[in-house]
Amino acid sequence: QKEVEQNSGPLSVPEGAIASLNCTYSDRVSQSFFWYRQYSGKSPELIMSIYSNGDKEDGRFTAQLNKASQYVSLLIRDSQPSDSATYLCAVTMIYNQGGKLIFGQGTELSVKP
Amino acid sequence: DAEITQSPRHKITETGRQVTLACHQTWNHNNMFWYRQDLGHGLRLIHYSYGVHDTNKGEVSDGYSVSRSNTEDLPLTLESAASSQTSVYFCASSESRLGNTEAFFGQGTRLTVV
Numbered sequence: 609q610k611e612v613e614q615n616s617g618p619l620s621v622p623e624g625a626i627a628s629l630n631c632t633y634s635d636r637v638s639q640s641f642f643w644y645r646q647y648s649g650k651s652p653e654l655i656m657s658i659y660s661n662g663d664k665e666d667g668r669f670t671a672q673l674n675k676a677s678q679y680v681s682l683l684i685r686d687s688q689p690s691d692s693a694t695y696l697c698a699v700t701m702i703y704n705q706g707g708k709l710i711f712g713q714g715t716e717l718s719v720k721p
Numbered sequence: 722d723a724e725i726t727q728s729p730r731h732k733i734t735e736t737g738r739q740v741t742l743a744c745h746q747t748w749n750h751n752n753m754f755w756y757r758q759d760l761g762h763g764l765r766l767i768h769y770s771y772g773v774h775d776t777n778k779g780e781v782s783d784g785y786s787v788s789r790s791n792t793e794d795l796p797l798t799l800e801s802a803a804s805s806q807t808s809v810y811f812c813a814s815s816e817s818r819l820g821n822t823e824a825f826f827g828q829g830t831r832l833t834v835v
Contacts, residue, residue: 616761640821651811651826652764659821696763700821707817708779709754709824713763 611635612699614712622720627684629715631697634678639707640700641673643682646714647693656682687719723748727812727827734834740799742830744812752815753795754824755779755787757808764811770795802834 612633621627629643640659644652658664658671658680670683680699684691694714700707725746734740746753751772756764756779766779768787776787784806786798799806809831815824 614763642823651829653826654823657821657823698764698824707752707815707821708766708769708777709752709813709815710766711756711764713761 611710612697612712614697614715616713616715618716618718620718620720621687623687623689625687627687627717629682629695631680631712632678633699635701637702638699639702641680642698643671644696644698645693646696652696689719689721692717692719725812725814725825725827727830729830730828731831734802736802736804736834738802740802742797742810744795744827745793746814747793748814748825749792750814750816754813755797756811757781758811759808804834806832807834808832
């Protein structure tokens with residue numbers, strides 16, 4: 609079982625709709641959770657981080673964390689064509705020396721005008 | 722402004738050659754990571770370091786090595802390049818040993834092994 613799993617997609621939504629991206633992780637010692645966006649040919653950039661159970665909102669983005677279910681999600685409201693990218697879920701797993709940042713395989717999102 | 726830079730941006734090498742990819746960060750971050758990215762696999766961790774003289778193996782470390790002699794640099798060496806190591810390589814750095822801070826990425830190095 610992979611440590612961090614995402615549906616690879618592609619996920620296609622119409623402009624203005626809500627895009628829902630999901631991620632599960634296997635290690636219960638996971639501490640910190642991140643969503644990165646990666647445009648084609650570019651490096652990943654952080655869009656959201658979440659550390660405790662519940663929802664965290666930032667503009668059109670909402671991250672949701674449920675540690676009991678080992679599940680983290682990202683909602684993008686009012687999706688725009690500029691949101692078309694690959695979204696990478698990342699989890700920091702804490703071991704005796706520190707945090708190891710592990711990524712899922714990414715979900716490709718396509719927002720159609 | 723602080724940054725993280727990788728060099729070269731593109732590299733073509735022959736099977737069996739030793740190759741070193743450079744990563745330099747001016748954030749003064751403790752943590753540095755090397756990932757490879759292949760279609761369908763996302764970012765897979767190769768090696769990582771929590772500080773000077775500290776290195777650790779990631780999930781796909783075979784055929785790769787790193788060393789950390791100062792805070793700023795974590796070069797990645799392919800001992801004997803193989804076609805299976807054709808990939809895009811990303812270096813990243815972050816501040817906290819607890820992993821609760823943002824990781825910043827370099828621009829990536831596209832390596833082709835022929």
